[in-house]
Amino acid sequence: MRTAREIIDIAVGGAELGSDTRFTNGRLILDPTEVVAMVQTDGRIRQAEVHVVQPGDDVRLVHVLDVVQPVARMNGGNQAVFPGILTPPGQVGMGPVLRMDGLKVTVLGVIPAVDSFFTQQEGILEMSHRSADLSPLTREPHLVLDLAVDPDIEPIEAAEAYRHAALRVAGYIGELAAGSGRREDILVDMAPVSDPIPDPGRPLRLIHICEVSAFGSLFDTLIVGKSARDILPTIVSSRAMAGGAVVSADYHYAGQRNYTCYYQSNPVENAINSAAAGRFEFLGTVVLPVGGDDTKKRAGAAFAAHLADLSGAEGAVVTAVAGGNAHLDVMFAVRECERRDIPAVLSIVEMAGPSGADPGMVDTVPEADLMVSTGNREELILLTPPGSVLGGDHLLDGPREESGGEDAAGELRVPLRTIVASNNEMGAWRIGATLS
Amino acid sequence: MNLAMTGTIRVVSYLNQFFAGFGGEEAASTSPHVLEGAVGSAKLLDQLLGGRGHVVATVVAGDNHMAERPGAVESVVGLIREQQPDLVVVGPAFQAGRYGVASARICASLQDAGVPSVTGLHLENPGVDMDRSKVYAVPTDAIAAGMRDAMERMVGLGLRLATGSEIGTAAEEGFIPRGIRQNVFSERNAAERAVELLVRKIRGEPFETEIPLPEYHRINPSYLASPLEELTLAIVTEAGVVPKGNPDRLESARSRRWLTYPHDDLDELSSDSHETIHGGFDNAPICADPNRAIPLDVLREFERDGVFGRLYEKYYVTTGMTMAIADAERIGREIAADLLGRQIQAAILTST
Numbered sequence: 001m002r003t004a005r006e007i008i009d010i011a012v013g014g015a016e017l018g019s020d021t022r023f024t025n026g027r028l029i030l031d032p033t034e035v036v037a038m039v040q041t042d043g044r045i046r047q048a049e050v051h052v053v054q055p056g057d058d059v060r061l062v063h064v065l066d067v068v069q070p071v072a073r074m075n076g077g078n079q080a081v082f083p084g085i086l087t088p089p090g091q092v093g094m095g096p097v098l099r100m101d102g103l104k105v106t107v108l109g110v111i112p113a114v115d116s117f118f119t120q121q122e123g124i125l126e127m128s129h130r131s132a133d134l135s136p137l138t139r140e141p142h143l144v145l146d147l148a149v150d151p152d153i154e155p156i157e158a159a160e161a162y163r164h165a166a167l168r169v170a171g172y173i174g175e176l177a178a179g180s181g182r183r184e185d186i187l188v189d190m191a192p193v194s195d196p197i198p199d200p201g202r203p204l205r206l207i208h209i210c211e212v213s214a215f216g217s218l219f220d221t222l223i224v225g226k227s228a229r230d231i232l233p234t235i236v237s238s239r240a241m242a243g244g245a246v247v248s249a250d251y252h253y254a255g256q257r258n259y260t261c262y263y264q265s266n267p268v269e270n271a272i273n274s275a276a277a278g279r280f281e282f283l284g285t286v287v288l289p290v291g292g293d294d295t296k297k298r299a300g301a302a303f304a305a306h307l308a309d310l311s312g313a314e315g316a317v318v319t320a321v322a323g324g325n326a327h328l329d330v331m332f333a334v335r336e337c338e339r340r341d342i343p344a345v346l347s348i349v350e351m352a353g354p355s356g357a358d359p360g361m362v363d364t365v366p367e368a369d370l371m372v373s374t375g376n377r378e379e380l381i382l383l384t385p386p387g388s389v390l391g392g393d394h395l396l397d398g399p400r401e402e403s404g405g406e407d408a409a410g411e412l413r414v415p416l417r418t419i420v421a422s423n424n425e426m427g428a429w430r431i432g433a434t435l436s
Numbered sequence: 437m438n439l440a441m442t443g444t445i446r447v448v449s450y451l452n453q454f455f456a457g458f459g460g461e462e463a464a465s466t467s468p469h470v471l472e473g474a475v476g477s478a479k480l481l482d483q484l485l486g487g488r489g490h491v492v493a494t495v496v497a498g499d500n501h502m503a504e505r506p507g508a509v510e511s512v513v514g515l516i517r518e519q520q521p522d523l524v525v526v527g528p529a530f531q532a533g534r535y536g537v538a539s540a541r542i543c544a545s546l547q548d549a550g551v552p553s554v555t556g557l558h559l560e561n562p563g564v565d566m567d568r569s570k571v572y573a574v575p576t577d578a579i580a581a582g583m584r585d586a587m588e589r590m591v592g593l594g595l596r597l598a599t600g601s602e603i604g605t606a607a608e609e610g611f612i613p614r615g616i617r618q619n620v621f622s623e624r625n626a627a628e629r630a631v632e633l634l635v636r637k638i639r640g641e642p643f644e645t646e647i648p649l650p651e652y653h654r655i656n657p658s659y660l661a662s663p664l665e666e667l668t669l670a671i672v673t674e675a676g677v678v679p680k681g682n683p684d685r686l687e688s689a690r691s692r693r694w695l696t697y698p699h700d701d702l703d704e705l706s707s708d709s710h711e712t713i714h715g716g717f718d719n720a721p722i723c724a725d726p727n728r729a730i731p732l733d734v735l736r737e738f739e740r741d742g743v744f745g746r747l748y749e750k751y752y753v754t755t756g757m758t759m760a761i762a763d764a765e766r767i768g769r770e771i772a773a774d775l776l777g778r779q780i781q782a783a784i785l786t787s788t
Contacts (some may be wrong), residue, residue: 024647048701050443102483103594115719115720116525116688116713116715116719117688117715117717117719117720118716133621136625154455162525188766204635206561206631206634216716216718230475244507267625267627268627268630268631270627271625271627271628271630272631274628275628275631275635280635292718303549309481314638315634315635315637315638316634316787317627317630317631317634319627321628323758324717324757324758325716326716341578343634343637343638344634345630345631345633345637347626347627347630350617350647351758352616352617353760353761354760355569355616355759356617356618356619357615357616357617357762358568358760358761359650359652359761360617360650361650365649366649368649369645369649370633370637370643371632371644371645371646371647372626372629372630372633372646372647373617373626373646373647374626375619376617376618376619376760379619380526394746411665416619422597424626425626427625427626427627427628427629427630428621428625428626428627429625429626430621430623430624430625430626431619431621431622431626432620432622432626432646433619433620433621433646433647434605434607434617434618434620434621434646435605435607435613435615435616435617435618435619435648436603436604436605436606436614436616436617
């Protein structure tokens with residue numbers, strides 16, 4: 001029997017800027033000067049603006065770096081969120097987590113390129129027009145941090161400054177909720193809960209093998225604050241994930257990034273939990289960093305499947321990140337699961353070209369006989385001019401883009417992968433490709 | 437304007453000699469020509485169109501003529517376009533091989549010209565794999581007993597094409613999948629779909645993947661034209677290795693071109709003189725030692741030792757990241773033609 005609910009979701013009924021800061025009756029009011037002051041305690045942040053954008057607002061966000069869910073710890077360790085980054089790593093996964101549902105903290109900014117490979121890719125989010133349907137992240141308000149860093153600092157420093165600002169504000173808002181008049185309600189929620197009504201048969205034990213970016217520099221993931229590069233796969237509990245044990249440091253294609261909010265509120269786990277109460281048991285998330293060469297890809301895949309096997313998994317949802325060679329790791333992971341008699345499904349983006357006529361993956365394995373598509377990322381999308389723009393005046397230039405530097409307020413023709421979370425391979429959205 | 441509503445759709449039918457009523461194999465060399473109105477099986481087409489359009493002409497050609505004569509497809513398409521059709525109904529060809537291939541090629545050529553067209557093919561007809569991405573073909577029976585059913589399907593899809601209706605997926609519209617991946621919105625997100633499909637798989641229930649495993653062409657390497665020690669060798673790479681500073685601005689992704697750079701005065705490449713601009717991997721190791729992608733150092737040794745005859749004075753380069761297949765095939769053909777034109781008999785291809 002579990003003794004307490006591990007993750008407590010608090011619904012946020014609305015958010016707006018005001019002259020003071022409080023969370024009352026499910027509504028968040030924020031004093032922007034307070035948020036700006038908090039962000040600028042980091043001397044690397046030179047400019048900061050705070051906005052709240054609502055679903056349906058005629059606004060286009062550009063240079064989207066990350067999207068974070070406000071979160072707080074509940075058992076006395078008040079600041080123990082995002083372990084290894086904002087708090088000591090030793091507290092990872094300890095105690096229940098309060099997670100705010102219905103509000104995101106979104107950070108906009110520009111990171112200087114490290115080199116021709118490690119360059120920030122443009123990320124666009126539109127809250128209205130037809131393009132709002134292209135992203136799952138347009139259904140709730142965003143507290144937008146529009147930031148600029150000291151132009152003289154190194155790219156990795158810049159990325160860290162933006163990331164810390166977003167995480168700090170997300171933790172701060174979480175604490176507001178945790179310390180609000182609604183705490184009694186929360187404590188009621190924390191009362192012991194019994195197991196779900198058991199099925200006549202034992203619940204199916206399912207696991208999530210989640211590939212994460214680990215190329216290094218600007219295409220990375222932080223696990224308890226450490227780069228995922230060159231580490232073996234590891235299994236992380238739902239509670240630790242919700243508390244921010246895994247954080248995005250990935251600024252590659254915006255459509256398929258795993259934003260921090262999806263580690264905190266995992267679409268795969270949500271799908272398993274909502275499928276039917278008691279039918280499934282979610283064992284946890286095996287984090288699978290992309291391997292830098294063939295040996296690392298095969299070793300990582302094998303070890304991820306090994307962890308699934310040790311956990312007693314009877315089925316695995318494998319999700320990719322990025323495209324190209326990163327698809328090999330998940331193909332190998334599917335193969336390794338099937339070799340261990342763990343049936344697997346793969347969620348993956350397709351790179352089928354603007355016309356949709358090209359093969360969507362660089363290679364496959366025969367064991368990948370069950371795949372779910374998160375869409376053809378290369379389809380060209382027309383965006384009509386918005387009423388206003390936040391984040392910058394021009395789109396990012398990048399050697400990987402066909403063009404760059406376009407007027408951010410103008411009509412844009414961009415690949416779908418430019419739209420934030422449109423092709424997210426953790427399965428957050430409803431876009432998929434089918435044969436025509 | 438909705439052409440179907442006005443009843444002014446001009447339809448041209450293309451038939452082989454048999455379905456036009458000219459005869460069997462004895463008429464298979466019939467050269468392309470135009471007949472006014474509906475002829476042969478095109479009469480059924482005209483009937484099925486009802487008031488929505490009419491067959492203004494029937495273009496006929498023999499199967500052998502289409503299979504054997506260079507330029508036959510272009511000739512037929514020219515005759516068809518002279519009729520200024522709003523829709524071209526080609527066949528159906530059922531399982532007839534020559535007829536099916538000609539039908540698919542005619543439809544592909546019309547598609548390139550922006551003329552709506554539809555054909556009907558049995559799934560095992562070799563025409564199904566001809567220019568697949570450009571051809572709308574409905575599945576048919578193997579033999580002409582299925583003529584009415586095939587014609588009805590072709591008319592249904594053809595009218596939607598002619599009137600500019602938004603065409604749905606192959607499953608929705610009932611045509612043979614063209615291998616085009618089309619984005620659609622599902623009722624549920626990908627994670628929910630994945631869990632449902634996984635449970636079916638675990639329970640041994642039927643399941644259907646959303647992405648069929650792609651089939652890749654297998655290219656068998658050619659035999660050497662002469663002994664290795666006698667031939668000239670070239671280096672060809674998609675690794676994006678260029679002289680430092682990338683003077684010709686070779687793209688780091690989605691490139692549509694190839695370049696050559698001289699290395700005849702070098703024994704090896706160095707990080708001072710060359711770099712890679714490939715954007716698909718951490719390219720620092722190649723930038724540190726470009727010989728990892730252009731193995732000039734080792735090939736010079738082999739050349740001195742007489743392992744092969746001579747190393748060509750330039751290397752060929754493009755960037756392989758997210759390159760469209762059509763561009764990759766074209767670049768491959770162009771580089772191969774250039775190599776042959778320079779009497780280069782072999783190449784080492786390095787990939788990333």
